Amino acid sequence: MNEPVYERVQSHLGRLKLSQMAVCLDGVAEQAAKHEWTYLDFLDQLLDAEVSARTERDVAMKTKLAHFPFTKTLDQFEFGFQPSISERQIQELATLRFIAHGENVLLLGPPGVGKTHLAIALGVAAIQQAVSVYFTTMVDLLDVIHRDAKEDRLAHRLDTLCRPKLLIIDEMGYFTLDRMAAQFLFQLISRRYLKGSIILTSNKSYGDWGDIFADQILATAILDRLLHVSTTLNIRGQSYRLREKRKAGVFTELNEPAKEV
Numbered sequence: 001m002n003e004p005v006y007e008r009v010q011s012h013l014g015r016l017k018l019s020q021m022a023v024c025l026d027g028v029a030e031q032a033a034k035h036e037w038t039y040l041d042f043l044d045q046l047l048d049a050e051v052s053a054r055t056e057r058d059v060a061m062k063t064k065l066a067h068f069p070f071t072k073t074l075d076q077f078e079f080g081f082q083p084s085i086s087e088r089q090i091q092e093l094a095t096l097r098f099i100a101h102g103e104n105v106l107l108l109g110p111p112g113v114g115k116t117h118l119a120i121a122l123g124v125a126a127i128q129q130a131v132s133v134y135f136t137t138m139v140d141l142l143d144v145i146h147r148d149a150k151e152d153r154l155a156h157r158l159d160t161l162c163r164p165k166l167l168i169i170d171e172m173g174y175f176t177l178d179r180m181a182a183q184f185l186f187q188l189i190s191r192r193y194l195k196g197s198i199i200l201t202s203n204k205s206y207g208d209w210g211d212i213f214a215d216q217i218l219a220t221a222i223l224d225r226l227l228h229v230s231t232t233l234n235i236r237g238q239s240y241r242l243r244e245k246r247k248a249g250v251f252t253e254l255n256e257p258a259k260e261v
């Protein structure tokens, strides 16, 4: 390749911060010459290298910011094990149309049926489509709210939690929310209403949500906004965790253990 042109191209790629194109230039140019690619094919390959590298970086960054406790995908979910879940409905959610419309998803069911797995898998699918995601458990959120309240930082926290396009709140229902926490949750849900989707998982059905909140009026207001445009999946079935333990021989004698450990 003509040296001054090569140097100029590399310098331009550097100035334009097209670092992957700079890295791939030699190889792609060689391939182009060898296979007699058209100019357009050459440009296509080079741009593709840059876009792929950037997408990969973006996904890695967004995954870090999402704070998932573990990563799971929909491919790893055995729909056959959980017949109460409609695979079609999950695939529909995975198109992320609900995020485009700021709709919510509620995954309800007993422990071990895959609520967190599905919430994370939808989060992972969202990140693949460049959507920002933040995952928190309700208990972590309560901790943070109470700390922030002491430091007068609740408004700032609210702003932070309104930023991601998809907010996942896992494990609602294990702890009661005091009035302050319920008010915060109400503000969070109101601010995100129709703008930013929430995936919420709970071991409690709606009828039992009264127990989660100290304040019934706030509980109704929260449910009202949360459910207005939403999809609820009621998962009934056996715990996958216990099946794994059964397979490992821990529960050989038990057919239907009453409580999960």
Ligand code: ADP
Binding pocket: 072, 076, 077, 078, 079, 081, 082, 109, 110, 111, 112, 113, 114, 115, 116, 117, 118, 240, 241
């Ligand atoms: P939950 O949040 O409902 O308590 P999890 O999503 O944490 O349940 O599931 C418990 C474990 O079992 C996780 O490791 C999850 O990946 C796995 N799991 C649950 N259901 C399925 C399933 N149908 N197919 C594959 N793995 C599953």
Ligand code: MG
Binding pocket: 112, 115, 116, 117, 170, 171, 201
């Ligand atoms: Mg869970």
